[in-house]
Structure formats: structure tokens, C-alpha cells
Amino acid sequence: MSTPKNAAYGYGEEDAELRRGPWTVEEDTLLIHYIACHGEGRWNLLAKSSGLKRTGKSCRLRWLNYLKPDVKRGNLTPEEQLLILELHSKWGNRWSKIAQHLPGRTDNEIKNYWRTRVQKQARHLKIDANSMMFRDAIRCFWMPRLLQKMEESSSAMKTQNSSTPPSTPLNQTSQASALPPPPPPPPPLEGSLRISKAINSFDHEKNSNPGNYCTSPSIFSSDSMMSISKFPEISDYPATSLHNFDNSDYNPFLRSSFYVDNCGSYDMDDFNMSAMSVMGGYETSDCHMAESNWAYDDMAESIWNIDELWQFRKLQDRNI
DNA sequence: AATTGATCCAACCGCCTGTAT
DNA sequence: GATACAGGCGGTTGGATCAAT
Numbered sequence: 001m002s003t004p005k006n007a008a009y010g011y012g013e014e015d016a017e018l019r020r021g022p023w024t025v026e027e028d029t030l031l032i033h034y035i036a037c038h039g040e041g042r043w044n045l046l047a048k049s050s051g052l053k054r055t056g057k058s059c060r061l062r063w064l065n066y067l068k069p070d071v072k073r074g075n076l077t078p079e080e081q082l083l084i085l086e087l088h089s090k091w092g093n094r095w096s097k098i099a100q101h102l103p104g105r106t107d108n109e110i111k112n113y114w115r116t117r118v119q120k121q122a123r124h125l126k127i128d129a130n131s132m133m134f135r136d137a138i139r140c141f142w143m144p145r146l147l148q149k150m151e152e153s154s155s156a157m158k159t160q161n162s163s164t165p166p167s168t169p170l171n172q173t174s175q176a177s178a179l180p181p182p183p184p185p186p187p188p189l190e191g192s193l194r195i196s197k198a199i200n201s202f203d204h205e206k207n208s209n210p211g212n213y214c215t216s217p218s219i220f221s222s223d224s225m226m227s228i229s230k231f232p233e234i235s236d237y238p239a240t241s242l243h244n245f246d247n248s249d250y251n252p253f254l255r256s257s258f259y260v261d262n263c264g265s266y267d268m269d270d271f272n273m274s275a276m277s278v279m280g281g282y283e284t285s286d287c288h289m290a291e292s293n294w295a296y297d298d299m300a301e302s303i304w305n306i307d308e309l310w311q312f313r314k315l316q317d318r319n320i
Numbered sequence: 321a322a323t324t325g326a327t328c329c330a331a332c333c334g335c336c337t338g339t340a341t
Numbered sequence: 342g343a344t345a346c347a348g349g350c351g352g353t354t355g356g357a358t359c360a361a362t
Binding site for chain 2: 020021022023055057058061062065066108109112116117120
Binding site for chain 1: 346357
């Protein structure tokens with residue numbers, strides 16, 4: 001399939017032979033078979049030798065982002081979201097570096113997640129996604145909510161006790177749904193207690209020291225944070241973050257909530273834009289719940305109630 | 321049922337870095 | 342050291358899909 005764009009883009013005669021756009025099943029099969037025989041690498045050579053009318057880059061991208069067997073499909077779990085938030089706060093847009101710590105996730109996927117979900121929230125709040133304020137907001141509200149969600153997921157697992165089949169994650173692509181059914185959920189987590197402790201630790205500190213809890217490392221302190229022992233060391237990992245995330249294919253912690261519906265929602269009924277407006281005096285006149293529905297999407301479901309917003313506002317005032 | 325707008329994500333592009341010659 | 346090439350990375354685009362009207 002040679003797209004009409006080729007001519008418009010001014011590709012050379014040789015390039016005109018190249019295919020662009022979505023990959024076909026035949027192309028995928030060809031690439032998979034070639035790599036099975038010859039291995040990865042030498043992508044330009046691969047592109048020529050395999051008979052694929054694609055650039056080496058295109059072949060590499062297709063393999064790494066889609067065809068490679070260990071690529072994980074489906075929604076990001078709360079654990080993965082939490083890790084992305086934490087690592088991004090440390091490394092910024094180093095997507096490939098972040099992806100190295102999320103087994104089966106590609107830099108492209110993480111990048112898309114950040115742009116479509118996280119930056120969307122920043123836009124709604126009219127805060128620069130790279131600003132300290134937004135980072136604080138993430139750390140103070142979003143991350144604890146994800147921790148809470150993880151705890152709820154593990155609790156749900158306990159009660160469910162694997163008697164019912166796992167539900168399908170929302171927004172699964174058609175390709176993903178074509179994959180074999182997932183294995184049954186693992187037994188209840190040994191780490192859930194740790195997570196609970198982390199949340200309790202956070203709540204305790206918030207209550208005893210409400211003006212300062214935003215910057216407290218206790219949220220992710222190593223002794224209160226989940227410490228499932230399978231996770232390998234992450235060399236230059238932030239001291240305040242999630243230690244010991246797993247790089248193995250089978251990670252009971254990650255998988256535990258992978259099959260939990262992503263449709264649980266936090267109580268956002270009492271959330272309104274007047275509450276939002278306390279955050280740094282942002283203009284909210286053109287930012288309505290009805291417009292954005294952001295309180296109900298799967299990202300916003302995990303964040304922010306009025307109390308926390310007031311706390312956040314106090315903190316901001318104090319810092320000014 | 322049709323239309324429109326929003327969202328998601330696969331794929332592409334250009335730039336940068338590392339390596340071989 | 343200069344050049345060419347391959348591979349990797351982050352930013353962006355555009356088509357497909359979903360949701361709202």
C-alpha cells in the first residue's frame with residue numbers, strides 16, 4: 001500500500017517504493033518470521049533482505065512497539081501509572097528510560113499516556129504540566145489516590161477470591177482483544193498490607209502536619225512503601241519512590257490489579273469548579289465540568305477532592 | 321440514525337549519538 | 342579528525358474509534 005502522501009511529501013524515486021502507514025498482517029508475519037530466523041538489529045539490512053517495502057526505522061518501530069512478544073497490551077495499571085508519575089517527576093520526558101522500568105511497556109505508550117492523560121489534566125487545571133505546581137498536585141493528590149486505588153483493587157481481589165472470571169480492561173484495542181485470554185488472577189497480595197501502611201502513613205502525616213505533607217517523603221518512603229521482594233534494584237532510582245518494581249514477566253503485584261475493572265470511581269460529586277478555583281487563582285470561568293467531563297474519565301477518577309484542594313491551596317499560599 | 325467533536329494510539333519525522341571506516 | 346551510517350529518542354501527526362448531541 002503506497003499512500004498518496006508519498007508524492008506530496010516529495011519522497012525520492014526510491015522512497016516512492018516504500019510503504020507507509022498501517023502495517024498489514026502479511027507485513028507483520030514477514031517481519032516476525034525474518035526476526036525469528038535472523039534476530040533483531042541491522043534494521044536497514046532487515047528491511048531490504050526481508051522483502052518488506054519499509055524503512056529500517058519503520059521495521060524497528062513496528063517490532064519494538066507492537067510485535068515483540070513481551071509487549072504488554074491494555075490499560076496501564078494504577079501501579080504503572082504511579083511509577084510513571086514518579087519517574088517522570090525525576091527524569092522528565094525521558095520516555096525510554098522510564099519505559100525500562102515498566103516491563104512490557106514501550107516508550108511510545110508511556111509518552112502517549114503522558115500526553116493524553118496527564119497533560120490533559122494540566123490543561124483542565126490551566127497549569128503548565130511541567131510546572132512545580134502541577135508536580136506538587138500530582139504528588140499530593142494523584143499519587144495517593146493511585147495508592148488508594150491499588151489498595152482497593154487488592155481488597156477487591158481478596159473478596160473476589162478468584163471465583164469470578166477477570167473482567168476485561170476498558171478501552172482494549174481490537175488487537176488486544178484478539179490475544180489469548182489472561183490467566184486467572186493470582187491469590188491476594190502480600191504487598192497490600194504494605195500499601196495500606198503507606199496510605200495510612202500518608203493520612204497520618206497529613207492530619208498531624210497538614211501544612212507540610214505535600215513535600216513529605218513518607219508517601220513513598222522505603223519502609224512504608226510496598227516492598228514486594230521480587231523487584232530488582234533500580235540503580236539511580238529516587239529515594240522517595242517505589243522501590244523494587246518487577247522486571248520479570250510474572251509479577252504478581254502488577255498482575256493483581258491488571259484484571260480489575262478500571263471503572264471504579266472516586267466520589268467526585270462534591271467536586272466543583274469553585275473548589276478548583278482556590279488553586280492559585282486560576283481562571284475557571286471557561287472550565288466547566290459539563291464541558292470536559294474530566295471528573296469522570298479514568299484518569300481524573302483517581303484524584304482530588306475539596307479538602308485536598310484546600311490543603312494544596314494552603315501550601316501554595318505558604319510557599320508564595 | 322446521522323453528525324460532530326473528542327480522544328486514543330500507531331506510525332512517522334527530524335534530530336542526536338555512537339560506531340565504523 | 343572527518344565522514345557515513347545505523348540506531349535510538351522525543352515530538353508530532355493523522356486515522357480510527359468512541360461519546361455526545
